[in-house]
Amino acid sequence: MPYVSAARYGKDNVRVYKVHRDTEAGVQTVTEMTVCCLLEGEIDTSYTEADNSVVVATDSIKNTIYITAKENPVTPPELFASILGSHFIEKYAHIHVANVKVVTHRWARMEIDGKPHPHSFIKDSDEVRNVEARISRKDGIAIKSAIVGLTVLKSTGSAFHGFVRDEYTTLPETWDRILSTDVDASWKWKTVENLEAVQALVPKFDEAWKSARDITLKLFAEDESASVQNTMYKMCEEILVAVPDVATVIYELPNKHYFEIDLSWHKGLKNTGKDAEVYAPQSGPNGLISSETISAAYFWHSDPA
Numbered sequence: 559m560p561y562v563s564a565a566r567y568g569k570d571n572v573r574v575y576k577v578h579r580d581t582e583a584g585v586q587t588v589t590e591m592t593v594c595c596l597l598e599g600e601i602d603t604s605y606t607e608a609d610n611s612v613v614v615a616t617d618s619i620k621n622t623i624y625i626t627a628k629e630n631p632v633t634p635p636e637l638f639a640s641i642l643g644s645h646f647i648e649k650y651a652h653i654h655v656a657n658v659k660v661v662t663h664r665w666a667r668m669e670i671d672g673k674p675h676p677h678s679f680i681k682d683s684d685e686v687r688n689v690e691a692r693i694s695r696k697d698g699i700a701i702k703s704a705i706v707g708l709t710v711l712k713s714t715g716s717a718f719h720g721f722v723r724d725e726y727t728t729l730p731e732t733w734d735r736i737l738s739t740d741v742d743a744s745w746k747w748k749t750v751e752n753l754e755a756v757q758a759l760v761p762k763f764d765e766a767w768k769s770a771r772d773i774t775l776k777l778f779a780e781d782e783s784a785s786v787q788n789t790m791y792k793m794c795e796e797i798l799v800a801v802p803d804v805a806t807v808i809y810e811l812p813n814k815h816y817f818e819i820d821l822s823w824h825k826g827l828k829n830t831g832k833d834a835e836v837y838a839p840q841s842g843p844n845g846l847i848s849s850e851t852i853s854a855a856y857f858w859h860s861d862p863a
């Protein structure tokens with residue numbers, strides 16, 4: 559008989575909005591998120607024997623997400639995800655793991671006449687702040703935080719040369735090119751035992767997000783980039799120093815190409831090399847560069863030898 563080797567289920571795409579009203583200051587703050595919550599545990603018989611007695615209905619999981627948002631802070635998202643996941647393993651003895659993903663959408667406070675508006679917001683980009691938490695009875699709480707969809711471009715300060723040249727190579731070496739990417743940067747926190755330990759990290763979650771974002775932008779802008787790989791590694795290095803509670807940093811960066819266009823066919827127009835001004839942005843194919851960089855401290859500590 560075949561057996562179920564892995565199973566998880568739950569509710570995805572649960573959209574939640576929460577407002578915080580500071581009536582004294584007359585200022586409101588909003589959070590909009592999309593939540594996914596998938597449970598694991600002693601649930602195999604629901605697949606193999608139609609045994610629904612082990613199933614917490616996905617509709618109930620959705621309801622729990624709303625109630626948890628009402629009764630608890632929804633920020634930082636690392637805390638909300640941990641509270642939500644802990645609820646399921648504490649409430650149901652046969653549920654051993656909750657996998658919670660929270661995508662927090664960007665609502666930036668509007669500036670009107672140079673002043674922050676008390677209750678109006680603008681979605682100024684598709685950038686989101688993501689958290690994936692695995693809350694496990696046996697293994698504690700593992701959290702990965704991320705910045706996704708932060709789109710950047712620099713018009714110079716990027717080179718790419720010295721790469722393998724053989725019978726498959728057509729790409730010319732360049733000492734000055736456009737560099738553009740959609741940043742997907744994540745950082746994994748050292749696994750903690752329980753919700754109390756997550757509570758202790760609360761001030762660090764927002765700080766880490768800000769550090770990771772600032773480091774990414776500053777290095778992107780200021781590094782004389784030799785390659786996406788090398789600039790990415792410098793970002794990882796700096797984040798690991800800035801946030802010592804982080805064990806690893808992961809980047810996934812598409813290389814969004816902008817091709818030079820030879821316009822010499824028209825009246826001998828010069829539009830390549832140092833004369834290039836008009837380029838053709840490419841929608842694909844694109845390079846895709848990724849890495850995971852582990853903190854030296856964590857690497858040595860985690861080595862049982």
Ligand SMILES: O=c1[nH]c(=O)c2[nH]c(=O)[nH]c2[nH]1
Nearest residue numbers: 718729784785786787813845
């Ligand atoms: O920064 C880069 N890394 C590569 O690996 C690569 N490959 C390529 O064609 N262009 C680039 N650019």
